[in-house]
Amino acid sequence: MYKVVISDSALNNHKENNMKVLITGGAGFIGSNLAEYLLNEGHSVRILDDFSNGRRENLEGLQGELEVIEGSIEDAETCKKACGDGVDVVSHQAALGSVPRSIKFPELYSQINLHGFVNMVNAARQADISRFVYASSSSVYGDSQESPKFEAKTGRPLSPYAASKISNEMFAHAFASVYPISLIGLRYFNVFGPRQNPEGAYAAVIPLFVKHIYNGTSASIFGDGEQSRDFTFINNVIQANFKAMTSPDIKGSHAINIACGHSYSVNDLFNAIKDILGKECSPEYLEPRLGDVRSSLADISAAKELIGYNPTIQLQEGLKKTVEWFVKTYQ
Ligand SMILES: NC(=O)c1ccc[n+]([C@@H]2O[C@H](COP(=O)([O-])OP(=O)(O)OC[C@H]3O[C@@H](n4cnc5c(N)ncnc54)[C@H](O)[C@@H]3O)[C@@H](O)[C@H]2O)c1
Numbered sequence: 317m318y319k320v321v322i323s324d325s326a327l328n329n330h331k332e333n334n335m336k337v338l339i340t341g342g343a344g345f346i347g348s349n350l351a352e353y354l355l356n357e358g359h360s361v362r363i364l365d366d367f368s369n370g371r372r373e374n375l376e377g378l379q380g381e382l383e384v385i386e387g388s389i390e391d392a393e394t395c396k397k398a399c400g401d402g403v404d405v406v407s408h409q410a411a412l413g414s415v416p417r418s419i420k421f422p423e424l425y426s427q428i429n430l431h432g433f434v435n436m437v438n439a440a441r442q443a444d445i446s447r448f449v450y451a452s453s454s455s456v457y458g459d460s461q462e463s464p465k466f467e468a469k470t471g472r473p474l475s476p477y478a479a480s481k482i483s484n485e486m487f488a489h490a491f492a493s494v495y496p497i498s499l500i501g502l503r504y505f506n507v508f509g510p511r512q513n514p515e516g517a518y519a520a521v522i523p524l525f526v527k528h529i530y531n532g533t534s535a536s537i538f539g540d541g542e543q544s545r546d547f548t549f550i551n552n553v554i555q556a557n558f559k560a561m562t563s564p565d566i567k568g569s570h571a572i573n574i575a576c577g578h579s580y581s582v583n584d585l586f587n588a589i590k591d592i593l594g595k596e597c598s599p600e601y602l603e604p605r606l607g608d609v610r611s612s613l614a615d616i617s618a619a620k621e622l623i624g625y626n627p628t629i630q631l632q633e634g635l636k637k638t639v640e641w642f643v644k645t646y647q
Pocket of ligand 1: 346366410503
């Protein structure tokens with residue numbers, strides 16, 4: 317239930333000016349990239365993950381003060397223990413992803429994504445942690461027809477996954493109203509990059525395309541492929557997380573878009589990956605999926621203003637880095 321593993325290089329002397337960061341979901345795609353960045357910068361990292369979707373190989377080779385707790389955010393006691401021993405800031409990434417899976421198993425999204433979120437914020441404020449950064453999602457824009465998407469104008473959720481993320485933001489506002497803790501929700505727009513899992517029934521579109529195009533197997537596109545997304549390379553997301561953790565003088569609760577501010581269709585994406593890999597192939601077009609939004613483009617001025625976010629890697633460069641990683645890892 318509650319197991320602690322400390323890496324060989326773990327030191328107990330927490331250095332001055334360096335943070336001790338708790339990353340929930342730290343064995344997953346975004347969490348493990350964030351852990352690597354923080355460790356390389358000399359910070360101390362504790363991960364809480366139940367390894368339901370996180371992978372041990374994501375943590376292999378990480379160097380520095382790293383502690384891993386294997387446990388679930390569904391358990392309030394585990395959350396409390398994870399927030400103890402001088403954690404300075406929480407980065408809450410643990411959640412179930414995938415819109416289609418949430419339509420199939422809605423109850424899991426209230427148990428893990430909502431109840432688990434409340435457990436974590438509650439544990440953080442009981443441990444006197446004053447900054448809580450968490451993963452929200454562009455799915456909170458739901459049926460809104462606005463483009464680009466501005467933070468103040470969310471829509472009605474189109475899936476249980478989206479409902480869980482909107483509920484997180486509501487609880488964040490409530491916690492910040494009654495306790496001395498500041499919460500920053502990062503509304504990620506289709507993040508991609510190294511360590512994103514290409515396997516499993518609910519894999520994200522970019523690793524799936526890379527895998528199928530590289531292997532010469534058939535890739536599927538739901539709908540006509542003209543649906544568009546503001547694809548965001550992982551390094552930009554790590555920058556946003558770090559700035560949200562460390563920007564001084566932010567009080568209360570905020571939710572900000574983390575994206576690039578450019579939108580590409582799924583067909584554009586398929587062709588770009590095909591060109592990078594130098595392969596000739598065509599996708600198979602299937603029926604559109606329930607719960608998918610048609611277009612998604614972010615206005616990122618609020619993130620620039622609040623935390624100084626400035627995305628530095630655009631789609632093409634990010635795709636090249638992702639393909640390089642995939643080929644190196646899976647060849
Ligand atoms: N990747 C994206 O494009 C994207 C977009 C919007 C929002 N998000 C959000 O960002 C966060 C991270 O996403 P990701 O792409 O890295 O996903 P991921 O699945 O790779 O990482 C999530 C991690 O949470 C862990 N986890 C799941 N349930 C848990 C539980 N009950 N207790 C402890 N750990 C648990 C998983 O094992 C996994 O390691 C999630 O909250 C996700 O909803 C991601």
